[in-house]
Amino acid sequence: MKFFRKPQIRRRARRGSILLIASLLCTSALLRIAAGVDIAVAANSSAEKDRAVQAEASKPLANGGKDRAEMGRLLSALQERESRLKDREQQIEARAKALSVAGEEIEQRLKTLEAAEAKLRDTLALASGAAEDDLAKLTTVYESMKPKDAAALFQTMEPDFAAGFLGRMRPESAASIMAGLPPDVAYSISAILAGRNANVPKS
Incomplete structure (x- = not known):
């Protein structure tokens, strides 16, 4: 009876040890798996963060x-x-x-x-x-001459020049000189004088 109990006790002890070892191994495996998962997740998260940071950093740089x-x-x-x-x-x-x-x-x-x-x-x-002074003096000179002498002088003048002096003389002096001129010369001078008077504006 005693001999029979010892192996049974030993077998139970062995089973307990095996179970304990197995449980420890399973726990260790589970811990390792969990740690690996955590590391992978952390690594993945870190990589994603790094990529995001690089992307954010590269955007401002670009x-x-x-x-x-x-x-x-x-x-x-x-x-x-x-x-x-x-x-x-x-x-x-x-x-x-x-x-x-x-x-x-x-x-x-x-x-x-x-x-x-x-x-x-x-x-x-x-x-x-x-x-003007010279003309006035000459006019006075011609008026002071005898009509016959003045007429002979005026006959040698150009009609326009003679008409200018005769137009400045007193009417009686001019008439005496005109009477002593040849008819054609007197007519030319008269026409010039009449034309000058015709251009004078009427009031």
Whole structure:
């Protein structure tokens, strides 16, 4: 009886040990599997995060590169425009200075011309006054001459010139000279005098 119980006890002990070992192995396997799953999940999550971060990081870099290129082109265009504007401003300033100098020269020339014109007017006025005085004196001389002598002198003059003097004389003196002229000469002078009087505006 005792001999029979010992093997049975041993078999039970062996079964218990095997079960314990098996359970430990299963637990270890389960732990390893769970750990592997956790590691894989963590690795996958980390990889996804890394990819997301890289994607997010690459987007600003790409956009930043495009923005930098666009900003570079814009800056270059602005610099070229500013350079053109500066050149144009310099050209405008040069033209303005040239126009200012030309304007001053023109103004000076206008002043010179105005002074010359005023001087010319004075000269013409003096000449006209002197000519008028000369004509008045000659008219007085012709009126003081004897009609016969004056008629002989007027006969040698051009009709227009003679008509000018006769038109300035007193009517009686002019009539005495006209009476001493040949008929054709007297007619020519009369026609010129009549034409001058016809051009006088009527009131």
